[in-house]
Amino acid sequence: MSEEIKDLKKELAKRKRIAIDIASEIHDIVEDSLWVDYEKMPALAKKLVAAVQEANQFKADNALQ
Known part of the structure; x- marks a missing residue:
């Protein structure tokens, strides 16, 4: 996995965490x-x-799964 994809996945995880914190x-x-x-x-x-x-x-903009 390239470094760029790793960084994108980390950013996605950060954004998901924000939503989870609000839901919490x-x-x-x-x-x-x-x-x-x-x-x-x-x-x-x-x-x-x-x-x-x-x-x-x-996620959609960066073609992440």
């Missing part, structure tokens, strides 16, 4: 503090959708 935040609210922090959910959902779209676009 949502999970924590649902599990621990829904009745207090429910107002944060719409903004977090938008961030999550954007992060997943960005990761998927990066």
Whole structure:
């Protein structure tokens, strides 16, 4: 595997990790503090959708699997 492909895969992993971190935040609210922090959910959902779209676009643009 070339160094360029390794770097692209690392970048994709980084972008996926951002989405996973946002999803984890949502999970924590649902599990621990829904009745207090429910107002944060719409903004977090938008961030999550954007992060997943960005990761998927990066993957498609760079022909990664």
